[in-house]
Amino acid sequence: MFKVLDIAGSAMNAQLVRLNTTASNMANADSVATTEAEAYRAKQPVFAALLQETANAAAGVQVTGIVESQAPVIKRYEPGNPMADADGYVFGSNVNEVEEMANMISASRSFQNNSEVFNTSKDLMMRTLQLGR
C-alpha cells in the first residue's frame, strides 16, 4: 500500500519538471541570439515508466532526459537590435506559445490528479491504522 505514495510522488515530481521546462520555454519565448546555434530552443522532458524490482509490479514515472525541439528557429531582420549579426539578423527562439500553454494546463491537471490519489491513499491508510479502536 505504501508504494502508491511513491508512485504518486514520482508522478508529481515528473509533472513539476514538465512545468519547469514550460516556464523556462515561456520565459525565453522572446529571447534573441546573434547566431543560429545560440538561439533558444524549446525544451521538453521525456517520461518513462519506472519499473520496480519485478516486471509485473506497479510502476512510477521517471524523467529520462530533457530534449530540445528540432523546429527551425526564427530568423528576423532587426538591424537596430544590439544582438544583430553583421548582416543585421537576429535569431529568435522556436518556442510555440500555444503548445506551451496546453502543456502547462495538462501538467497542472495531471499534478492535481496525482495529489488527489496521494490524499485518498493517505486517508485509506489512516483509517486502516484506526481499525479495531
Place this chain on the structure above:
Amino acid sequence: MPLNFDTALGVHERALYTRAKRTEVLGANMANVDTPGYQARDLDFRAALEGAQQQNLSVSRTRSNHIQPDGGAAALEAQLKYRVPNQPSLDGNTVELHIEQAQFADNAVRYQATLTFLGSKFSGLKDAITGGR
C-alpha cells in the same frame, strides 16, 4: 472451538490486501498518464481474491507432477491484466484518465467498506471476549 483470527475475520482480510494492491495498480496508471507507450493495467479482483483464498487452504502436493501452489504476491501479479482502451492514443499510451479515476474512486469506497466489515468483526470479537460488558 478454538478462536482463530484467520477464520474469524473471514474473507475481509484478504479482500483488504487485494484492494490495497489494486490501489497501487490504479495509482500507477494515473501516474503514467503522460508516459509514451505505457499500457494501463488492472487487477481481476474476483480471480485475485479467489487466488488469495485458495492459498489459505494450505494445499499439499502428494505427487511431483501436481501443480505447485503459488505464493501470495506472485499469485496477485498473475492476475494483472492489460486494459483494452476505448480510444488508444498515437504514442501507444492506453491510460484513459476518466476510467482510471472512476475505478480508483470505486476501489477506495470498497476498501472502506471492507474496513467497516473488519471493524465490526473486531468489535464482535471484543464483545465475545468481554461477554458484552
